[in-house]
Each structure stands twice: as structure tokens, then as C-alpha cells.
Amino acid sequence: xxxxxxxxxxxxxxxxxxxxxxxxxxxxxxxxxxxxxxxxxxxxxxxxxxxxxxxxxxxxxxxxxxxxxxxxxxxxxxxxxxxxxxxxxxxxxxxxxxxxxxxxxxxxxxxxxxxxxxxxxxxxxxxxxxxxxxxxxxxxxxxxxxxxxxxxxxxxxxxxxxxxxxxxxxxxxxxxxxxxxxxxxxxxxxxxxxxxxxxxxxxxxxxxxxxxxxxxxxxxxxxxxxxxxxxxxxxxxxxxxxxxxxxxxxxxx
Amino acid sequence: xxxxxxxxxxxxxxxxxxxxxxxxxxxxxxxxxxxxxxxxxxxxxxxxxxxxxxxxxxxxxxxxxxxxxxxxxxxxxxxxxxxxxxxxxxxxxxxxxxxxxxxxxxxxxxxxxxxxxxxxxxxxxxxxxxxxxxxxxxxxxxxxxxxxxxxxxxxxxxxxxxxxxxxxxxxxxxxxxxxxxxxxxxxxxxxxxxxxxxxxxxxxxxxxxxxxxxxxxxxxxxxxxxxxxxxxxxxxxxxxxxxxxxxxxxxxxxxxxxxxxxxxxxxxxxxxxxxxxxxxxxxxxxxxxxxxxxxxxxxxxxxxxxxxxxxxxxxxxxxxxxxxxxxxxxxxxxxxxxxxxxxxxxxxxxxxxxxxxxxxxxxxxxxxxxxxxxxxxxxxxxxxxxxxxxxxxxxxxxxxxxxxxxxxxxxxxxxxxxxxxxxxxxxxxxxxxxxxxxxxx
Numbered sequence: 001x002x003x004x005x006x007x008x009x010x011x012x013x014x015x016x017x018x019x020x021x022x023x024x025x026x027x028x029x030x031x032x033x034x035x036x037x038x039x040x041x042x043x044x045x046x047x048x049x050x051x052x053x054x055x056x057x058x059x060x061x062x063x064x065x066x067x068x069x070x071x072x073x074x075x076x077x078x079x080x081x082x083x084x085x086x087x088x089x090x091x092x093x094x095x096x097x098x099x100x101x102x103x104x105x106x107x108x109x110x111x112x113x114x115x116x117x118x119x120x121x122x123x124x125x126x127x128x129x130x131x132x133x134x135x136x137x138x139x140x141x142x143x144x145x146x147x148x149x150x151x152x153x154x155x156x157x158x159x160x161x162x163x164x165x166x167x168x169x170x171x172x173x174x175x176x177x178x179x180x181x182x183x184x185x186x187x188x189x190x191x192x193x194x195x196x197x198x199x200x201x202x203x204x205x206x207x208x209x210x211x212x213x214x215x216x217x218x219x220x221x222x223x224x225x226x227x228x229x230x231x232x233x234x235x236x237x238x239x240x241x242x243x244x245x246x247x248x249x250x251x252x253x
Numbered sequence: 254x255x256x257x258x259x260x261x262x263x264x265x266x267x268x269x270x271x272x273x274x275x276x277x278x279x280x281x282x283x284x285x286x287x288x289x290x291x292x293x294x295x296x297x298x299x300x301x302x303x304x305x306x307x308x309x310x311x312x313x314x315x316x317x318x319x320x321x322x323x324x325x326x327x328x329x330x331x332x333x334x335x336x337x338x339x340x341x342x343x344x345x346x347x348x349x350x351x352x353x354x355x356x357x358x359x360x361x362x363x364x365x366x367x368x369x370x371x372x373x374x375x376x377x378x379x380x381x382x383x384x385x386x387x388x389x390x391x392x393x394x395x396x397x398x399x400x401x402x403x404x405x406x407x408x409x410x411x412x413x414x415x416x417x418x419x420x421x422x423x424x425x426x427x428x429x430x431x432x433x434x435x436x437x438x439x440x441x442x443x444x445x446x447x448x449x450x451x452x453x454x455x456x457x458x459x460x461x462x463x464x465x466x467x468x469x470x471x472x473x474x475x476x477x478x479x480x481x482x483x484x485x486x487x488x489x490x491x492x493x494x495x496x497x498x499x500x501x502x503x504x505x506x507x508x509x510x511x512x513x514x515x516x517x518x519x520x521x522x523x524x525x526x527x528x529x530x531x532x533x534x535x536x537x538x539x540x541x542x543x544x545x546x547x548x549x550x551x552x553x554x555x556x557x558x559x560x561x562x563x564x565x566x567x568x569x570x571x572x573x574x575x576x577x578x579x580x581x582x583x584x585x586x587x588x589x590x591x592x593x594x595x596x597x598x599x600x601x602x603x604x605x606x607x608x609x610x611x612x613x614x615x616x617x618x619x620x621x622x623x624x625x626x627x628x629x630x631x632x633x634x635x636x637x638x639x640x641x642x643x644x645x646x647x648x649x650x651x652x653x654x655x656x657x658x659x660x661x662x663x664x665x666x667x668x669x670x671x672x673x674x675x676x677x678x679x680x681x682x683x684x685x686x687x688x689x690x691x692x693x694x
Contacts, residue, residue: 094665
């Protein structure tokens with residue numbers, strides 16, 4: 001059974017504007033795949049379509065652990081083990097991260113979960129992240145800085161133990177030290193859980209401690225090239241434009 | 254006894270062995286009822302037929318001060334509401350009313366020793382020991398002729414509590430009165446009179462509920478609170494009425510120099526609610542803080558809010574309302590801060606937030622500030638919104654079903670109120686919100 005596969009994924013807005021015009025790729029278990037491409041290439045749309053962003057109209061197929069998930073509600077996808085770290089985490093006033101996670105765990109286990117139990121787990125992870133437990137006792141993302149929001153996404157990811165993690169620009173807003181720290185945390189979590197990553201990023205720092213097996217380069221709503229670490233390095237060095245030109249000269253794709 | 258007649262009013266007075274001044278007060282209420290018109294600025298309550306309301310329903314027991322003596326049927330109701338349990342665990346005293354009469358009243362001995370008085374209102378009205386203080390305060394804040402339902406209340410009030418906290422007395426745990434309206438088609442008209450003397454501190458909790466019937470019920474109680482110099486009063490309410498109830502309650506407080514009142518209100522259920530606790534800040538530096546949450550579900554009109562009159566310098570008030578509505582429910586948040594000339598340095602702030610949970614529901618915020626003093630500050634904010642799709646998506650992406658995600662967002666919206674309530678009431682409130690969201694309330 002394939003771990004995760006996207007086939008001929010097409011996405012358009014409700015107004016009928018096409019964003020993705022048939023995307024195909026696969027992710028294996030415990031693999032780290034990096035999704036790159038210039039702004040507007042459709043990377044976040046891929047992430048959103050996998051998670052179930054209601055603003056999109058989708059067609060094609062997204063299979064996770066052998067099951068078609070494209071028509072499932074967002075929460076069902078999450079329950080199956082998909083987690084997405086948002087590019088812009090949403091502020092939810094009046095409830096704390098701890099309370100939110102408690103609700104999710106209660107739902108999962110079908111019984112009462114003590115807040116203290118949730119706190120214990122979070123406090124350990126918060127230490128690794130270099131933040132305090134009070135961080136998760138604040139109202140969910142309300143008034144958080146960009147970096148704090150991203151750290152909070154990682155805290156939630158660790159608390160929910162997902163199998164497939166989509167990180168949409170986890171490093172934007174993070175300082176150098178925090179990026180490195182998160183890279184290590186991601187590595188450790190992968191070792192421990194065997195999870196897979198789909199990482200959308202413009203910055204290779206967050207990949208430092210990870211071993212990306214493949215890079216998918218997107219352009220104008222479809223997959224332009226699939227490569228390895230070498231492609232990542234070339235793009236990082238010369239930029240997308242030079243890369244596209246080089247490839248079109250060679251006439252390969 | 255149905256409707257409102259002179260015979261009924263006199264009979265009630267006689268049965269309660271009231272002093273003449275109380276009987277006369279009832280008669281003046283009756284007279285005013287005949288003259289006053291139904292409020293025209295408010296929701297339509299023309300379906301309420303007073304002639305069909307049982308204005309007095311006597312439970313089949315006399316008042317006791319031990320739960321053991323309460324007949325099983327009634328005891329069961331209060332057990333289910335958790336009242337005897339709550340009393341054991343952390344209340345200084347409890348009063349329980351069933352339909353028109355107080356059936357249970359008890360004050361912990363140590364609190365009684367502090368000089369705190371907590372009595373059924375009828376006893377306080379009869380008792381010579383309290384005659385002077387009661388007469389000086391009873392229906393002096395809520396006048397028998399000031400509006401239609403105050404008049405009705407004056408004429409047929411029955412049950413309720415009298416509380417007096419002596420100067421500089423700290424009542425460390427809350428007192429609670431619980432009002433249960435169990436008889437179909439009946440009215441409940443309890444009267445609560447609270448005097449917190451100089452420098453004293455009290456937390457009073459009022460709970461109300463009623464089972465479901467097909468006929469209209471009416472609640473027209475009155476609460477009068479006197480907060481003396483430097484005293485502090487917290488008045489918490491969780492009301493959970495059935496959907497056939499007209500909840501037309503009148504609550505009012507007057508706060509003297511340096512005193513403070515906090516209102517915390519959770520208003521659920523009823524067919525129509527019209528309730529606007531009013532605070533008169535009469536002394537320099539007096540303060541009022543009002544926090545309230547309401548929920549208007551199918552077929553409900555919840556017209557709720559607060560009023561504050563700044564009648565002295567450096568007085569300060571905050572009104573914070575949160576209203577929820579769903580289906581065809583209508584939620585109106587009506588608030589007023591009135592700064593009178595001479596209230597130099599007064600500050601008033603109103604914030605009304607409404608959340609519409611689905612398509613057909615309506616919400617309206619009507620914050621009003623009147624500033625009659627140049628050297629004063631007043632501000633208000635109001636917003637009506639829907640549950641954000643973004644927030645729903647975010648929470649659902651964590652594994653919460655849409656319904657659970659909505660409930661969590663709503664709980665967040667109302668968290669300022671639940672934080673102010675004792676934990677078991679906060680839980681009850683969250684539970685009521687959940688039931689309303691599920692449509693099972």
C-alpha cells in the first residue's frame with residue numbers, strides 16, 4: 001500500500017479560476033519531500049487541497065494509507081493522521097492552545113482528558129522549543145508574534161502525533177536559532193514516529209537537520225521538475241529563473 | 254389563583270400576615286398595573302395573557318431549614334439541580350424557592366455569627382427586628398409604579414430573600430438563592446433585597462430554572478441592591494428558563510462612595526427576555542462592572558443589557574455583553590451609560606459583541622452613551638459577526654468535528670464570563686451553551 005499519493009489534482013477557486021492544473025506526486029513512509037517553486041506556483045494550494053481548505057473546488061485523487069480522502073471533511077483527514085502547519089496560523093480568542101488540544105484528544109479517545117495531562121506533554125515539548133509552558137496557556141495565537149505562532153504550530157504537531165506533516169513555510173518569521181532548533185525537533189520526531197514530511201519552504205535552513213529525499217519544483221500550477229538535493233542546491237544558488245532557463249535550453253523536463 | 258384582582262392581592266397579603274404598609278404597597282402596584290401600558294419600545298409580548306397566568310402557586314409544604322424535611326418530589330428537583338450538594342461544598346447559605354414560596358432557607362452558623370442576615374423576604378417583612386431597615390429599602394429602588402411589570406411585581410410578589418451584611422464584614426463564600434418555577438402556566442415574582450453595609454463584601458449567586466410546558470409562564474421578579482460606602486458586591490446569575498417563559502425581571506443597584514458592584518450574568522432560555530440590570534453610581538468613586546452572556550435560539554427573543562447612571566464624580570463603569578443567536582433567534586443587546594452633569598472625571602465604557610451562529614438568526618447591538626458632563630470620558634464599541642470560516646478550518650484541521658470546533662469558538666467568545674463565575678456555574682454555563690448549540694436545550 002502506498003503511503004500517500006496525489007494524482008491529477010486539479011484545484012480552482014469558487015469563482016472558477018484554475019490554480020492547479022493536474023498535479024501528481026507521491027510520498028513514501030518516513031520520507032521528507034520538499035515542495036519548492038516561485039511565488040504563485042500553487043504550493044500552498046497543494047497543501048490546502050490535501051488538508052481540505054473549503055475555499056477550493058477540487059478534482060482528481062488524493063490517497064492516504066490506501067484511502068481516497070479528497071471528499072472527506074477536514075477533521076476526518078486530521079483524524080487519519082494528517083497535520084498541516086499553517087502559513088498564517090489563525091487567532092482564536094478565548095481558548096488556550098492547551099484547551100484546544102484537550103478537546104482534540106478527548107474526541108480521539110472518547111473520554112475526559114485532564115488538562116494537567118495535556119500540560120505535561122506540552123511542557124516537555126515547549127522546553128525543546130525553547131519556550132515556556134505559559135505560551136500554550138495564552139489564548140490560541142492571539143497577539144502572538146509571527147515566530148511565536150510558528151512555534152505554536154510545532155507544539156500542536158507534537159501533541160497530536162500525526163503521520164503526515166505538511167509544513168507550509170514553517171520558517172517564515174523564525175529567527176536563525178529557532179529555525180535550527182525546529183529542524184532538529186522535526187528530525188527527532190521523524191526518527192521517533194516514522195512520519196513523513198511535505199515541506200514548503202523558500203529557505204533551506206529548516207532542512208539542515210533533515211534529509212530530504214526528493215524535491216518537487218512547481219511552476220504555474222503544475223509540477224515542473226522532480227529532483228534531489230542537488231536540484232535544491234542549484235535553485236538555492238541561482239534562483240528559479242536561471243533554473244527554468246537552463247532546463248528549457250536543454251529541452252528536458 | 255389566576256390573573257390579577259384586588260381580592261387576590263388582599264388574600265395574598267393576608268395569607269402572608271404582612272404589615273399594613275406592605276399591603277398598601279401591593280395595592281399601589283395593582284393600581285399602577287391598571288394604568289400603565291405595555292412597553293412599546295421592546296419585543297412584542299401581546300401573546301402573554303396575564304388572566305391565564307397563575308399568579309400564586311403554593312407548594313405543598315411549609316418552609317424548612319433541612320433538606321431531609323423537603324418532600325421527595327420537590328427534593329428530587331433540587332437534587333438534580335445540585336443545590337444541596339453545592340451547599341455542602343461551598344456556600345455560606347442557601348435559599349430555595351419552588352413556585353411561589355421559599356421552601357428551604359439555611360445560613361451557616363459561622364456566617365450567622367458574623368451578623369449576616371439571610372431570610373426569606375416575607376419573614377424579614379414581618380420581623381420587628383428588621384422592620385426599620387427593610388421598610389427603608391424595600392421597593393425604594395424599584396418603584397411600584399415605574400413600569401408595567403414592576404407594578405405587577407409589587408402587587409403579587411412572593412418569595413425571595415433579604416440579605417444584610419453588617420459593616421466591615423467579609424462573607425468569604427457565596428450565598429445562593431435558587432428559584433424553580435415548576436407549575437405550568439404560573440408566574441414567579443420573587444423579591445431579592447440586599448444591603449451590603451459599609452466596607453463589607455458579599456458574593457450572591459442567583460440561579461433560576463423551569464421545566465418545559467406548552468403554556469406561557471411568566472417571571473417578573475425584582476432585585477434591589479444597596480452597596481454602601483466602600484462595600485463590594487458581586488451578583489452572579491445563571492438563568493436557564495424553558496422556552497415558554499416570559500422573563501421580565503427588574504434588577505437595580507445603588508452604589509455609594511468608593512463602593513463597587515460586579516454583575517455577572519448568563520441568560521439562557523425563555524421565549525422573551527427583557528432584562529437590563531441598572532446601577533446608580535451615587536457616591537464619589539463608585540464602580541460598576543457588568544459582564545453578561547445571552548443565547549437566543551429557535552423562536553426566542555432575548556432583549557438584554559445593562560444601564561449605568563453616573564451621578565457622582567470619578568465614577569467608573571464597564572459594560573461588556575456577549576450575545577449569541579441561532580436559527581430564527583433574535584438577540585438584542587441594549588446598553589446605556591448615562592453620565593449626569595457634575596459627574597466630573599467619570600469614565601464609562603461599553604463593549605457589545607454579538608455572534609450569529611447560522612443563517613436566519615438576528616443580532617442587534619444598541620450601545621448608547623449620554624454624556625452630560627464635559628469633564629468625563631465615555632466610549633462604546635459594538636460588533637456583530639459570524640463564526641469565522643478560517644477559525645473553523647483551523648480547528649478542524651486539528652481533528653475537531655465542525656460541531657465541536659463551533660462549540661469551542663463559542664466557548665472562547667464567552668470565556669470572559671465563565672472566568673468570572675465559580676467553577677461549577679462556569680461548567681453549567683458551558684454545558685448550557687453546548688446544549689443550545691446542539692439544539693437540545
